[in-house]
Amino acid sequence: MNAWTIFLAIVVFSVIIIFHEFGHFIVAKWNKVGVIEFSLGMGPRLISWVKTANGRKVMFFKSSQFLEEHPEYSENTVYSWKLFPFGGSCTMLGEEEAVDDDSSFSKKSVYARMAIIFAGPFFNFILAFVFSIVLIAVLGYAKPEITRVDQGTPAQESGLQVGDVVKEINGKTMVTDGDVGLYIAYDGFSGDEDVTFLVERDGQEKTIVMRPELVKGKNGKESYQVGIRHGKRYKVGPLGVLKYSAYEMKYWVETVVKSLHGLATRRFSASDVSGPVGIVTTMGKDIGASGKKENGGGPGLMVMNMIYWCILLSANLGVMNLLPIPALDGGRLVLLIIEWIRRKPMNPKYEGYINMAGFMILMLLMVVILGNDIIKLF
Numbered sequence: 001m002n003a004w005t006i007f008l009a010i011v012v013f014s015v016i017i018i019f020h021e022f023g024h025f026i027v028a029k030w031n032k033v034g035v036i037e038f039s040l041g042m043g044p045r046l047i048s049w050v051k052t053a054n055g056r057k058v059m060f061f062k063s064s065q066f067l068e069e070h071p072e073y074s075e076n077t078v079y080s081w082k083l084f085p086f087g088g089s090c091t092m093l094g095e096e097e098a099v100d101d102d103s104s105f106s107k108k109s110v111y112a113r114m115a116i117i118f119a120g121p122f123f124n125f126i127l128a129f130v131f132s133i134v135l136i137a138v139l140g141y142a143k144p145e146i147t148r149v150d151q152g153t154p155a156q157e158s159g160l161q162v163g164d165v166v167k168e169i170n171g172k173t174m175v176t177d178g179d180v181g182l183y184i185a186y187d188g189f190s191g192d193e194d195v196t197f198l199v200e201r202d203g204q205e206k207t208i209v210m211r212p213e214l215v216k217g218k219n220g221k222e223s224y225q226v227g228i229r230h231g232k233r234y235k236v237g238p239l240g241v242l243k244y245s246a247y248e249m250k251y252w253v254e255t256v257v258k259s260l261h262g263l264a265t266r267r268f269s270a271s272d273v274s275g276p277v278g279i280v281t282t283m284g285k286d287i288g289a290s291g292k293k294e295n296g297g298g299p300g301l302m303v304m305n306m307i308y309w310c311i312l313l314s315a316n317l318g319v320m321n322l323l324p325i326p327a328l329d330g331g332r333l334v335l336l337i338i339e340w341i342r343r344k345p346m347n348p349k350y351e352g353y354i355n356m357a358g359f360m361i362l363m364l365l366m367v368v369i370l371g372n373d374i375i376k377l378f
Contacts, residue, residue, distance in 0.1 A: 006281075008284070008302075008306060009281075009284040010085050012306055012310055012313065013085070013313065014040060014041070014085050014088075015310065016124065016127065016310060016313050016314045016317055017040075017087055017088045018040050018088050019123055019124065019314070020088070020120045020121070020123055020124050020317055020318075020321070021038065021040075021088040021089060021090045021120065022038075022090075022123060023119035023120045023121075023122060023123025023124070023126075024090040024092075024116055024117070024119055025038050026119070027115055027116045027119035028090065028092055028105070028116050031108055031112040031115070031116060032102075032103060033092050033093065033094075033103060033104070033105050033108060033112075034075070034077075034092065034093035034103035034104065034105075035077045035090060035091070035092055035093070036077065036078065036091045036092065036093055037077065037078040037079075037080055037089065037090075037091045038077055038078075038079050038080070038089070038091075039079070039080035039081070039088055039089050039091075040080070040081050040085070040088045041080075041082030041084050041085050041087060041088060042082055042083075042084045042087040042088075042089075043082050043083040043084040044082060044083045045061070045080045045081070045082050045083075046061075046080075046081050046082060046083055047059060047060075047061055047080070047081050048060055048066075048078050048079065048080040048081075049079050050073045050076040050077065050078055050079070051076060051077070052073070052076075058070075058073065092105040092116075093105060094107060110336055110339055110340045113336055114333060114336045114337075114340075117329050117332050117333050117336065118329070118333060120321060120329050121318040121321045121329055121330075122318070124314045124315065124317045124318030124321070125249065125253075125314075125315065125318045127310070127314045128249045128252065128310075128311045128315040128318065129246065129249050131310045131311045132244075132246075132248040132249050132311055133241055133242070133245045134307055135245075135248065135304065135307050135308060135311065136236070136240075136241045136244050136245050136248060137241050139233050139304060140233040140234045140235040140236060141176060141233065141234060141240070141244035141247070141248070142176055142178065142231045142232070142233050143165065143176070143177060143231070143232050143233070143234050144165060144166040144167075144174045144175070144176060144177045144180045144230060144231070145163065145164070145165050145166070145177075145230065145231065145232040146160060146161065146162055146163065146164045146165075146199075146228055146229070146230050147162060147230060147231065147232055148162060148228065148229035149161065149162055149227065149228055150227035150228070150229075152227075153213070153227020153228075154210040154211055154212060154213055154226045154227060155226040156227060157210070158208050158210035160197065160199070160210070160226075160228065161201065164199040164200070164201050165199060165200040165201075166180055166197060166198075166199055166230065167198045167199060167200055167205065168196075168197070168198035169183050169195065169196070169197055169198075170183075170187075170195060170196050171196070175247055176247050176248070176251065177230055177231035177232075178247070178248070178251035179251070180230050180231075181230075181231075182251065182254060182255060182258065184225075186258040186262065188223075188224065189212035189223075189224035189225070189226065190212065190224060191211070191212060191213070191214055193211075194210065194211050195209070195210060195211075195212055195226065196208070196209050197209075197210070210226055212224035212225060212226050213225065213226075213227075248311065249311065249315060252311055252312055252315035252316070253315050253318070253319055255315075256315060256319040256320070257319060260319075260323075286305060286309070290302045290304075290305040325358055325361070326354045326355050326357060326359070326361075327355050327358035327359040327361075331355075331358055335351060
């Protein structure tokens with residue numbers, strides 16, 4: 001992995017985050033909420049700019065000093081590019097405390113505020129869907145077709161064949177190859193029970209029953225397998241592209257939800273979780289490898305791989321931000337729902353305590369994940 005692939009990974013990460021913040025921004029503007037600053041990145045500002053009444057851009061480096069010297073721009077939205085490329089923000093007037101101004105976030109109806117908060121995750125789902133359309137249109141959708149049956153395995157002994165299309169596993173419908181992967185990874189097989197495959201072969205459906213066997217993987221972990229490889233891409237028409245793009249996005253949303261469930265039930269450990277550093281490192285290696293000719297890759301495959309990561313991360317960010325944790329969009333939505341039920345806002349003091357507690361928990365979690373990322377690097 002080199003600096004170029006790390007840069008590409010950071011670009012992917014930044015695009016997803018800025019689109020999330022753009023969701024908050026555009027719906028806030030639509031509801032006539034004053035946006036104080038819209039920024040990409042965190043930390044010190046590298047450069048900022050404002051738009052004048054006639055649409056002209058005024059760029060500057062020290063925002064606080066500039067706005068003190070030019071009070072005529074103080075009510076305009078400041079757009080900033082900050083030093084650290086992880087994260088972004090859309091700071092609204094009256095977002096943290098009540099402000100007696102018609103353009104204040106706190107003055108808007110509970111429905112408007114809910115729409116503004118929900119817009120960030122929702123825009124991530126839109127972005128994931130758009131990138132899915134590009135991926136499916138170029139590469140086709142992954143059909144749940146058997147591409148390899150290993151010798152001496154339960155699949156081979158039961159009569160499963162290359163070319164069989166998996167329709168159901170234990171009664172659960174399989175539409176795409178992602179459904180098969182999800183079932184195997186999260187629902188799993190057991191050595192105590194048979195698994196039933198309903199497959200389509202030469203236009204006819206066949207039921208095949210087998211007993212999974214315990215296999216040790218390359219990482220040293222043991223799991224029950226049946227000995228197959230699956231997934232073959234096929235091109236589809238415009239309507240098919242839209243259909244399978246929705247399934248692609250659904251696959252990643254479901255993956256995130258099931259992963260969170262696995263963490264909550266201790267099926268997965270904290271060491272299996274990656275933060276920004278781990279994600280960028282893995283993404284950089286993956287993107288770099290896909291661009292090498294010796295690996296059968298090239299620029300086209302590298303671009304498709306970047307799009308693939310965009311879908312994964314955008315769906316991930318959308319789901320994670322909807323978790324009902326204070327300081328996240330989901331936590332803020334919960335407080336707004338409580339306000340809607342009570343017909344009056346929560347006491348700002350208690351709301352502040354809740355958000356502060358949520359923020360501290362998030363910061364502690366980030367420190368743990370960051371430490372985990374650094375340990376993995378070395």
